[in-house]
Amino acid sequence: MKVPWHAIWGYGAHIKSTPGVLYVQKRSQQSSYSIDAIKHLLLVGGHTIQTATINRLLEKGASISFFDAHGTPLGTLRPFGPNKNEDIWCLQTSIPSHRFVVEFVRSSMKSRLLWLEELAESSESALFYRGEQDVLRQAQNEIEYLVRIEEIRRLHALSTDMYYEILSRLVPAELEYRRRTYRPHFDPVNAMLSFGYALLFGNACVAIIGANLNPDHGLLNQGAGGFVYDIIEPLKRSMVDSVVFELxxxxxxxxxxxLSQTRCVLGDDLVSSLLDRLYTTIDQRIIDTNVYAYLQSLERGGEFEVIC
Structure with a gap:
């Protein structure tokens, strides 16, 4: 799926243009893109861009957003005139959220249960306690029939807590991991999970800003960055959890x-190894596809389906 935004990540890219083409020079590699096809340029990290290129993009009606290296939004340049963000943000708040919440939770539950069942088949000892697998399957089947958002949130929270606790049975006891905890973390598994989720959050935030969506208008999750958490929820298992629990x-x-009295600190070598693996599993194309599918469902109606 082709999305109408383009992100440039990292450091050191030189961005210039002719009237119809955007050129990105990074080290010895140069890429080119049609300016007409870019509705939102996203600059993540540190790059140089010609003012003439900024002018051309704005003249074409495109926006330019800036992020730090972690994907935290810093600001946006927009053309003068009506603000498309306002229209899309109104759509986010006016359209009933039930079907979207159901899909976020359904896809998350399905991805996690399938992985747990795969792990159970390859495990030398029993992974599930009696009845746990049936409870998770029943929760997945029930989600389609729940009407109230609060009921869906409660069922999702229950299945999520079970998921992390079941995974603890595969982890060596000396790591002291029992379940998912809030910061500060006192075991390396939770610390690695939070590190990976932070990276995933940044990638998703860039795509959401690129789509002119409100990152704080959560459907399943509430509060600052709520919609970003919605988008990454079904992707945590495949893009982060698989790496962390393998390590x-x-x-x-x-x-x-x-380990200190205040928290668990990951060593530099472990962080480097974790980053190398996460760079291969966090797939920006899938994130972009899910964000764009949500945007199209808002604007055109129709079904919304998450790709995990």
Whole structure:
């Protein structure tokens, strides 16, 4: 799926243009894009861009947004005239959210249960306690029939707590991981999960800003960044959890992290290894596709389906 925004990540890119083409020079590699096809240019990290290129994009009706290296939005340049953000933000608040919440939760539950069942098949000992697998399957089946958003949130929270607790049975006991906890974390597994989710959050935030959506208008999650958390919820399992729990099970050593009285600190080598793996599993194309599918469903109606 082709999305109408384009993100440039990292550092050191030189961005220039001719009247119809945008050129991005990064080290020895140059890429080119039709200016008419870019409705929102997203600059993540540190780059240089010609003022003539900024002028051309604004003249074409495109916006330019700036982010720090972690994907935190810093500001946006927009053409003079009606603000498209306002129209889309109104759509977000005016259209009933039930079908979107159901899809976020359904896809999340399905992804997690399938993975747990795969892990159970390859595990030497029983992964599920009696009845747990049936409870998770029943929760997945019931979600379609719940009417109130609060009921959906409660069922999702229950299944999520079970998911993280079941995964703890695969992790060596000396890591002291029992369940998902809030910050500050006192075990390396939770610390790695939060690190990975923060990266995923940044990638999703860039796409959401690119689509001119309100990142704070959550449907399943509420508060600052609520919609970003909605988007990443079904993707956590495939893009972060698989990496973290593989590291925890196979190659984590006491020297990879440090425990203090206030929190668990991940070592530099562990962070580097974690980053290398997450860069291969956090797929921006899938994130962009899900964000654009939501935007199109808002604007045109029709079904909304999450790709995990």
């Amino acid at each position: 925890a099970r196979e190659s984590l050593h006491p020297g990879d992290y440090e």
